[in-house]
Amino acid sequence: MSSIDAQLQLPPLARLLAALAIFVVSALAALWLATAQPWLGLVLQAGDDGLVVLVDVQREDLPNGLRPGSRIARIGAVNLHAIDVMEEPDTLNSYALLNEFRARQAELSATLNQPQVLVGFAGDNQSIQTVVVAPYAGRPAWSLPFEFWLQLFVGGAGALVGGWIWALKRDRPSVFLAISGFGLMASALSASVYSTRELALDAELFRMLNAGNFVGTNIFGLALISLLLSYPKRIGGSLVILAVWTIGLGAVVAQLMQLMPSQSIGSYGPMLAQFCIILALVAIQYIASRRAPLARAALGWFGLSILLGTSVFVFTIAVPAMLGVEPHTRQAHAFGIILIIYCGIAIAVARYRLFDLGIWSFRLTSYLLGGMLLIALDAVLIYGIAIERIPAFGLALLAVAMLYLPLRNFLGNMLARRTGVDALRVREVVDIALTPNVTLRQEKWRGLLDSAFAPLSIDLAAPTDRARIVDGGQKMLVPFTKGTPAMCLHYAHGGRKLFLQTDADRVQQLVELMDHALASRDAQEHGARQERTRMARDLHDNIGAQLLRTLLSRDPERKDAIISETLTDLRDIINNAQGTGLVLSEVLADLRFETDERLAAVDMELRWDMEIDETQAVDARLAHTLRSIIREAASNTIRHARARNFAVRMRVAAGELHVHISDDGVGVSDHVGSHDGGLVNMAARAEGHGGALTISSDSGTHVFARLPLETPSP
Incomplete structure (x- = not known):
């Protein structure tokens, strides 16, 4: 070959x-x-009586006597029999019959090649009538x-x-x-x-x-x-x-x-x-x-x-x-x-698509067997038990429906069943995604694939974006995730089966679930880190300021009041208090009194200027941000600036609250290393609220903050 x-x-x-x-x-x-053969325009068929039946007339110029249902008795001098119009002469039993058939075909062919042919037929009265038909030289393709x-x-x-x-x-x-x-x-x-x-x-x-x-x-x-x-x-x-x-x-x-x-x-x-x-x-x-x-x-x-x-x-x-x-x-x-x-x-x-042919083969074969079984039962009931045709077919159909179809479905489920992904795999994927150790996570992922598909072997593979079947189902490529590498699975079920496209679809679902679980874990960890940072910032800026205020207070009753306020602030920090409808002037009044009290304890003067609408309402988040920035700035001035004056100026412009905080101390450059965490916290708070904060050291420390009055979307 x-x-x-x-x-x-x-x-x-x-x-x-x-x-x-x-x-x-x-x-x-x-x-x-x-x-190219001579054409009479007659459609002939073998009749049950051994004669030739005229089924259709395809020419309009034929004699009126020739009509469907007539028996064609002879063509020329040749008497016709059903054998003359048989499709396949190979079905004849003996060579003698075959040779006789061929001889009759030769005689009929010679007759049809004549200019005119006598056609004898039997009509309704069973008498033989003869008409003359002129064959066409050729047969039209449409016939x-x-x-x-x-x-x-x-x-x-x-x-x-x-x-x-x-x-x-x-x-x-x-x-x-x-x-x-x-x-x-x-x-x-x-x-x-x-x-x-x-x-x-x-x-x-x-x-x-x-x-x-x-x-x-x-x-x-x-x-x-x-x-x-x-x-x-x-x-x-x-x-x-x-x-x-x-x-x-x-x-x-x-x-x-x-x-x-x-x-x-x-x-x-x-x-x-x-x-x-x-x-x-x-x-x-x-x-x-x-x-x-x-x-x-x-x-x-x-x-x-x-x-x-x-x-x-x-x-x-x-x-x-x-x-x-x-x-x-x-x-x-x-x-x-x-x-x-x-x-x-x-x-x-x-x-x-060879990996899909196994189940196709079973389905088509089972349909064929079901049809053959139906025909066989119908024949047994008709010819063996002598039941009428219609009841026999109904009984056969009922037997196939009740006995064969359940068996077919059972076998089909056995054949189509593959070790794949079920609902329990979701929990496994989530557990794998939550595993902090990368090596252990990859080992668990490999174990999941092994238990789900039982491949002959699992190897690392080049990165791919989707699960794919290759080599006619011998291999399945598993795409990489954010926490696991791409892999190649060889032969399903211990090497006894090929991978199906449904297997690739299930692997893709597993990969997408793994990516989603990893993204959810990362989002949760990011949120937790942000929450920890917020709480640490609030504790540093607010609780620290309140505790410092308590230490500087000489009045025991006032200390108790400050401690009570501190506990309220602590609950707000823990609960991340939210709300709307706070009057800005009232918030600033409380903040002014608190700041003045703190500064007075260290012999420092406060200048407080505001250009705001007395009815301006803000939410709890802005109030908390503003309170934290002013407290932290005051704490820094008290601890490090060696200043005599502390000033706060506020005004509303273009939908923003502009805040200018200053002191006449030594400036920020000489003590930035000691309290740079507080400065970073102030900038982070302003940016977290959608605003901005800058710090300069020119004849003291100057803090400039812009805070939108409308709370930005998180």
Whole structure:
């Protein structure tokens, strides 16, 4: 096979175009042959009485006596029988019947090629009437039945899908798949001409077309056998494949030379043998691929394709013909079943979304089995127990619904069940996110993935933003999170299964949950840090100022009052007091009295100037910020400035409260190292309220603050 492939080293596009060209030429040839035959304009069908029934009239210039329902008794001098309009002569039991059929076709073809043809038919009175019909030289394409175009489509699909796989892949299985596709095309296109003929074809043309159908069908079967010998595991060498083709083509030659025991055995015996060999190879491949999940998934698709297609074709066409029973399935429709086989195998060979095919295989197979079971039970009730058709169908449907469907659902759930993510994983993810140690967090994350999907191994991987399935389901990439690296999981369930797309979706959900949990933890920690900073700042600025005020007070009663105020401030700090509707002038009045009392205790004078509306209302947050800034500034002046005067000036402008605090002390540069924490706190408070604070040292210390009267959004 390597030598064949070496001779066909064409670019992929050239291969696909070559397959397309072969099909187009073959399809045009089939269409030309079908339309080049003499045409009476009659649609004929075999009747139950062994005669030929006129089903439809397709020409308007025919005699009025010819109408649907009439029995066509003879054409020229040839008396017609139902056998003359049969679609597939291969269903005849003996070579003698086949040769007789071909002789009658030759005689009828010669008659139809005459300028005028006598058509004898039986009307309503059962008497034979004769009319003269002038056959057209050719058959219009619009008169060709649906079955012709169906078989043309099947042949094209086989050739193009096979050519597509062959174009994309350069291995032995793709070559056999392409061969099977062209075999299907040859079989379908040959059958499309003779199985949809109006009445007869030239004997030699009929023989060639019938041989083309037979040879193409066997090439298709032999190529499938060769494919299963090579894929998914190579279980047969070149000599085995050569032997298969030698024996198979030898049987074809023997049938064409009419050397087989009977016509039906020669036509359908090789097909039945090929089906049995395919089933045996499926079993062998199943054993050979028990440790290869990817190969087993492909094999499952093979089994589905064979079950849906080959078995239906064999048991509805081949087996009845070999038993001498007329098949009830039209050959054109059987080709549609074969196309299902081919497309299924093409998908498996191409490994297109292979990780999803296992459950598809089960679902479609279970539907097929359910339908077959329904038909079988219906037949047993009708023919075995003699129940009427309608009650029998109802009982069969009830039995399938109550017995088969629950079993199917149970097995489907068992097959579809994967070790994945459930509600309990949410708690695990949150616990992992809250783990402070990075190494321990990564170990727990790896353990979660291992318990959820039981991969054969877990390795570090290159960063990726989303979970992805690669290598046909053999690997699954897990994206990185804020606290864990990207990882690659190899083979699910200990190497016995492939990863599904649903697994990737679940991993993505886990990753997003982990990121959310980590972000929530970071936000919580950030909020806690901010709250601790706020409380430390308030304790330093407010409680410290109040305690200093208490120490400087000489009046015991006043000390008690200050301590009571301090406790109130402490509760506000702890509770982070909020509220609105405080009158700014009242807040400043209390603050002025408190500041004056503190300064007076150290013989320092206070100058307090305000240009504000007496009714201006503020919220508790602004009041707390303003109180903290003035207290801290006063504390710094008392402790470090060695000043005699302390001034506070306030005014409202452009929706802001402008505050200027100053003293006449030594300035901030000489003592910044000792109380820089307080200065930072004042700036942080102003900025936290949406304002700004600056400090300068020019003839003392000057603090300038701007505080919006409206509370900014947090």
